[in-house]
Every structure is written in structure tokens, then in C-alpha cells.
Amino acid sequence: MIGKNQFNSVYRLHLYRKALQRLKQMGFVRVFSDNMADAAGVTPTQVRRDFASFGLTGQKRGGYSVQDLLANLDVTLGKERPQNAVVLGVGNIGHALLNYRGFTTAGIRVVAGFDSDPRKIDAKAAVPVLPLEKLRDFVNKNETRVAILAVPEDQAQAVFDLMIRAGIQGVLNFAPLRLTSPNDDVVVHNIDVGLEIEKILYLVNQMNKE
Incomplete structure (x- = not known):
């Protein structure tokens, strides 16, 4: 690990x-x-x-x-060729990540988004948004082993488990729920945006007290 x-x-x-x-x-x-x-x-x-x-x-x-x-x-760092990634959860954060141009300069290619809401599905978009049940087939056909998780807290664990079963090996988690790797073959990095802002606010408040 x-x-x-x-x-x-x-x-x-x-x-x-x-x-x-x-x-x-x-x-x-x-x-x-x-x-x-x-x-x-x-x-x-x-x-x-x-x-x-x-x-x-x-x-x-x-x-x-x-x-x-x-x-x-x-x-x-394995950047001789672009690395594929997918986004799970196409809400506000997920949609922004699908369209983030900085990934390209970093050698990362976001190849699809996935969501459980039928209203967000758009297979013909520049970056297609597909139903969650198509995740396993997609990652196997498109050599994708890394995913960004941006779903609500109450869905995070279930979608994470689905990702692991589909063959995802690296997860960047934006959901407000700390996830842990189930085994040595999966890497998880948790980013709690709310917590990061709280840390900054605390430091700013401390500086203003001095």
C-alpha cells in the first residue's frame, strides 16, 4: 500500500x-x-x-x-501519454471538473462523467455523461483506472463501492465523507472543501486577534 x-x-x-x-x-x-x-x-x-x-x-x-x-x-510520473479519468456525480462540482481545462496541461484527459439522474445524461456531449450502470464497461474499454468522486455525502459510499467493483484503482474524493481504501490495490485521496475553508478561516481569525 x-x-x-x-x-x-x-x-x-x-x-x-x-x-x-x-x-x-x-x-x-x-x-x-x-x-x-x-x-x-x-x-x-x-x-x-x-x-x-x-x-x-x-x-x-x-x-x-x-x-x-x-x-x-x-x-x-507516467506522463508520456495522456491518462484517462472519469467524474462520478455531475452536480455543480462535477460539472466544473468535466470542463476544467487545467487537466489537459497536466496530461489528464477526462473522458466521461457518470450520474444516476436521468436528466443529466447526455451521451452526445463533448465529454459524455452516462448512467452509472455503464461504468464498468466504460472503464474496461477505455483503459481508465482513475476517477473523481463528486456525489452527495449520502451516496458517496455506495458509489465508491461501485467504482471499486468496476476496476477503478485511484479515487480523488470531493464528497464530504472520508473514504478509506478497501485494499492495497486502491489509492484514495480525500478533499473536504468545507474543512479546508474552515482551516483558512481559523488562521485568518487568529491573525486578526494578534
């Missing part, structure tokens, strides 16, 4: 990749761990440790080739 430390390391690799893309646009050909640390918000030591653990090498004095590092990160 993927542990928290490994999950955090992979998250930082994505930060480095985004930082490298920005630095490349600025004209950088080679970078040092200090450049990467500043751009990604970590320490130079952490950058070198992460790169070493994933076999990404550079020269002590010459730094890292931006082009080579980007190519190696793409291989490490």
Missing part, C-alpha cells in the same frame, strides 16, 4: 515538474536544486533527496538539464 511519505514525495515531483515548466518558459537551460527549491517551496536538500530516491541525477557544479529533467519526470 502507498504510504503517506511516498504520496508526499510524488506530490513534490509534480511541484518540481510545474516549476521546471515555468523555468523553461523563462529561458532556463540548466537549473540547480536552489532554483527548484525556491520555485516549489521546499529546501534544496529536500529536492536533492527526492531526485536521488527516484534516480534523477545532475552534476554537482553544472546542475540539472531542464529538458532532460522534464523528460525523466514525465517517465517517472
Whole structure:
């Protein structure tokens, strides 16, 4: 099972990749761990440790080739070709995710949405919205192993179980219910938007008390 430390390391690799893309646009050909640390918000030591653990090498004095590092990160992160994903629950959040253009630049292709409400079904849309019962066949035919869950709390567990039976192995959960992986073959990441806002509000209130 993927542990928290490994999950955090992979998250930082994505930060480095985004930082490298920005630095490349600025004209950088080679970078040092200090450049990467500043751009990604970590320490130079952490950058070198992460790169070493994933076999990404550079020269002590010459730094890292931006082009080579980007190519190696793409291989490490599985971004040589677009990765398919589906959205389950096409309410306000789900609909926004279906149309989020940032996925494309990240190498993610949202290929379909699924919902239990017949009024939301539209198989002819640019990103088709299909009935939940078609999920298993769709993910098998379209090499899809990752899903975004955006259903109401009272439906989250049942839809999550359906996703697992359909063969989904990675779940980004926006439902306000914490879900846990049933086994070592499924990765779940929970995002509670309401809780995140509460944390920010608390910190803002604390700053105003000082």
C-alpha cells in the first residue's frame, strides 16, 4: 500500500515538474536544486533527496538539464501519454471538473462523467455523461483506472463501492465523507472543501486577534 511519505514525495515531483515548466518558459537551460527549491517551496536538500530516491541525477557544479529533467519526470510520473479519468456525480462540482481545462496541461484527459439522474445524461456531449450502470464497461474499454468522486455525502459510499467493483484503482474524493481504501490495490485521496475553508478561516481569525 502507498504510504503517506511516498504520496508526499510524488506530490513534490509534480511541484518540481510545474516549476521546471515555468523555468523553461523563462529561458532556463540548466537549473540547480536552489532554483527548484525556491520555485516549489521546499529546501534544496529536500529536492536533492527526492531526485536521488527516484534516480534523477545532475552534476554537482553544472546542475540539472531542464529538458532532460522534464523528460525523466514525465517517465517517472507516467506522463508520456495522456491518462484517462472519469467524474462520478455531475452536480455543480462535477460539472466544473468535466470542463476544467487545467487537466489537459497536466496530461489528464477526462473522458466521461457518470450520474444516476436521468436528466443529466447526455451521451452526445463533448465529454459524455452516462448512467452509472455503464461504468464498468466504460472503464474496461477505455483503459481508465482513475476517477473523481463528486456525489452527495449520502451516496458517496455506495458509489465508491461501485467504482471499486468496476476496476477503478485511484479515487480523488470531493464528497464530504472520508473514504478509506478497501485494499492495497486502491489509492484514495480525500478533499473536504468545507474543512479546508474552515482551516483558512481559523488562521485568518487568529491573525486578526494578534
